[in-house]
Amino acid sequence: MPLFEKVLYSTDFSPLAELALDYVKKLKEAGEKEVVVVHVVDDLSIELPDGADLLNDKELYKILPEVDQEYVTSLIERLEAVKRILEEEGLSVKIYLKYGNIPKQIVDVAEKEKVKIIVMGAHGKGLLTEILLGSVSTDVIRNAKCPVLIVKNREE
């Protein structure tokens, strides 16, 4: 199977994730056919089981406080917008909105979907981890079984 046939694109909707999205679009020239888009939420006001499916689990949705429901709805809209952008490129796209430990969820989806590579911006969470490269990227690289491609801002 070609190296880039099925790609996991992890996004936190940051400017660096947008840059990584441009890269994911361009990967079509390298044989990319399918993209699995993943966003992980770890900051809701009630704690959910690690790996909870915020996109499809309607029961889960009902127990969330209203402010979280609105937040989750806005994230789904953003994921669907990314899906449309990639579909316009002729790619087959699947979206995931998961709750839990961010790097763990990304790696879990990568394994479940048997992607060939994970593409992400060099993002982190919080100031300290941003200085230290981004613990999210670091932890994904450490735990992933497939190659990981980190997109950098050339203007940095």
Next chain:
Amino acid sequence: MPLFEKVLYSTDFSPLAELALDYVKKLKEAGEKEVVVVHVVDDLSIELPDGADLLNDKELYKILPEVDQEYVTSLIERLEAVKRILEEEGLSVKIYLKYGNIPKQIVDVAEKEKVKIIVMGAHGKGLLTEILLGSVSTDVIRNAKCPVLIVKNREE
């Protein structure tokens, strides 16, 4: 220019670097044409200027103790073997043997050669940094201006 037209392949000749080499070979299907192979030495018995060119600087070679001369010669042979492997794939190959800070030298060559991406195994130096993913990979990702692709051992 295609995303993978010119690739920097960083190697420490470890098993993970060999795995990354297989990946670099396969990248030809994604439009790869040129490969810049880089190995950085930081452990000679005399200290040299950061960025010293161990491949082409004949004067430098003369001042090295005999044991280091032999070591450097063996590294050049290994780099040339990698070059042949990639040339057999129909790729255009350039090799670098540099002395100094490993991530800094990798990033410097990447900028000088204007590569489109850096490919490397998730290697580090020493036990502690290996646990912490590999400070070499982390520092390359932090400082590179181009995307960085980290190849992982699937058998891990």
